[in-house]
Structure formats: structure tokens, C-alpha cells
Amino acid sequence: MGRLDGRTALVTGGSRGIGRGVVLRLAAEGAKVAFVYQSNAEAASSLVAEVAQAGGTAAGHQVDVKDKSAVDACVSKIIEDWGKIDILVNNAGIVRDTLLAKMTEQQWSEVIATNLSSVFNFCQAVTLPMMSARYGRIVNMSSVAANHGNKGQVNYAASKGGIEGFTKCMATELASRGVTVNAIAPGFIETDMTVAVRNAAEAEIKKRIPLKRLGKAEDIASAVAFLVSEEASYITGQILTVDGGLTLGGF
Numbered sequence: 001m002g003r004l005d006g007r008t009a010l011v012t013g014g015s016r017g018i019g020r021g022v023v024l025r026l027a028a029e030g031a032k033v034a035f036v037y038q039s040n041a042e043a044a045s046s047l048v049a050e051v052a053q054a055g056g057t058a059a060g061h062q063v064d065v066k067d068k069s070a071v072d073a074c075v076s077k078i079i080e081d082w083g084k085i086d087i088l089v090n091n092a093g094i095v096r097d098t099l100l101a102k103m104t105e106q107q108w109s110e111v112i113a114t115n116l117s118s119v120f121n122f123c124q125a126v127t128l129p130m131m132s133a134r135y136g137r138i139v140n141m142s143s144v145a146a147n148h149g150n151k152g153q154v155n156y157a158a159s160k161g162g163i164e165g166f167t168k169c170m171a172t173e174l175a176s177r178g179v180t181v182n183a184i185a186p187g188f189i190e191t192d193m194t195v196a197v198r199n200a201a202e203a204e205i206k207k208r209i210p211l212k213r214l215g216k217a218e219d220i221a222s223a224v225a226f227l228v229s230e231e232a233s234y235i236t237g238q239i240l241t242v243d244g245g246l247t248l249g250g251f
């Protein structure tokens with residue numbers, strides 16, 4: 001018996017990195033997992049095959065998370081196919097790091113639309129079905145960057161700070177319907193997103209992390225699996241930092 005037997009989940013940005021780890025973990029715990037990706041169809045189909053080989057069920061959907069009508073259609077299709085969505089993990093995200101003085105309007109709006117408006121798009125699409133079902137688990141992927149200034153990330157930090165406020169408000173709106181809404185703030189995780197920074201300064205970064213290693217997708221997936229399980233049914237509106245102690249500020 002898995003902790004998530006009988007549950008259906010939707011993970012955005014599931015084809016690679018943290019999202020891929022979340023898909024594998026939720027499927028291993030017994031959930032049927034739909035995931036959304038943008039363009040990497042090869043990564044998506046190899047993930048579906050990997051889940052199937054392990055005895056689970058996953059389905060990839062190519063959807064641009066910025067596109068509200070495509071998101072609505074995707075959510076309707078999953079509910080039509082699988083009857084419900086119990087779990088939503090808003091994980092898709094991008095960086096377009098540039099100092100503010102040089103940031104283009106496109107670099108600003110692309111990050112806000114992909115990281116923050118996508119959360120509005122998916123949360124709104126599942127709200128009525130979850131309210132009617134009197135059950136739901138939503139986890140939004142923030143970042144330690146939401147609360148710790150990094151040069152070159154005004155767009156990214158604004159999107160993640162927005163996610164944290166959104167999470168707390170939504171949690172209060174849906175608590176009476178049995179829907180919990182939480183966020184996770186990862187630190188440095190080994191994914192494609194951090195390749196450039198890791199290539200430039202991996203040793204320095206590790207020195208600043210009390211647990212002396214970078215995080216893995218599995219570290220974030222474990223936190224997601226907990227927050228969507230019955231064991232977390234009394235936790236809502238919280239931001240769980242998973243960063244190896246990076247932001248503790250010790251010496």
C-alpha cells in the first residue's frame with residue numbers, strides 16, 4: 001500500500017529537474033501522475049516510460065503554463081480521463097537573470113508569467129473541482145530567493161515572493177473545504193537551472209551550506225510527498241524551506 005494510492009496528481013514542469021523527481025516520487029507512492037512540460041518531449045516520454053517500468057502511471061501533457069486557455073483545457077482533460085485531481089504541484093519555473101539596469105521588459109514579464117501567473121492559472125482551474133470534492137493538496141514551488149536578495153534576480157525574486165503571498169491567501173480561502181495550500185522554498189538544487197552557477201562557483205556554494213552539499217531533486221520530492229500526504233493534513237499556508245541550512249545565516 002502506498003501513501004497516495006487512489007490519488008491523482010498534476011505536476012507542472014514535470015519533465016526535468018525537481019518536477020521530474022516529484023513525478024517519480026508521487027508515482028512511487030501510488031498516485032496516478034499527470035505532468036506538464038513545455039518543449040522537451042523526449043524527456044517527457046522517457047519519464048512516462050520510467051514510471052510505467054516501475055509499475056506506476058504517468059501521462060505527459062505539452063502545455064505552456066503561461067497560456068490560461070491551454071491550462072483550462074489540460075485540467076479538464078485530466079479530470080475527464082481520471083475523474084479528479086487531488087494533488088496539484090505548481091513547479092514550472094525559469095530564470096532570466098540580469099541586473100535591473102539592463103533587464104528588458106521581456107525578461108521581466110516572461111519570468112512573472114511563467115513562475116507566478118502560471119500558479120494563478122492552475123490554481124484557478126482546480127479550485128472549483130477541489131472545493132466540490134471537499135479535498136485537495138496544493139504545493140507551490142517558491143525559492144529561498146523570495147526572501148534573500150540576490151543580484152540579477154529582481155524578476156525571479158518578485159515571482160517567488162508573489163507565490164508565497166498567493167499561497168497564504170489561497171490557504172485561508174480554501175481551508176474550510178478540506179484543501180491545503182503550502183509552498184516549498186528550495187535552496188541550491190542540482191538541476192539544469194543551476195548548471196551555470198554551479199560551474200562558476202560550486203565549491204564556494206557548498207562552503208556556505210551547513211549540510212555541505214547541494215540539494216537533489218529527491219530532497220524536494222520528499223518534502224512534496226509529505227505535504228500532500230495525510231500526515232500533513234493539519235498544515236496549510238506554510239512555506240517549508242529545504243536548503244541544507246543555507247539561509248540560517250550562521251558562521
Ligand code: NAP
Pocket residue numbers: 012013014015016017018019036037038039040041043063064065066091092093094114115141142143144185186187188189190191192193194
Ligand atoms: P529545470 O530543471 O530548468 O526544469 C524546469 C521545468 O519547467 C521543465 O520541466 C520545463 O519543461 C518546465 N517549464 C519551463 N517553462 C515552462 C512553460 N512555459 N510551460 C510548461 N513547462 C515549463 O528547473 P528546476 O531547477 O527543476 O526548477 C523547478 C522549480 O523549482 C522552479 O519553479 C524553480 O524556480 C524552483 N527552484 C529551483 C531551484 C534550484 O536550485 N534548481 C531552487 C529554488 C527554486 P521543458 O522540459 O519542456 O523545458
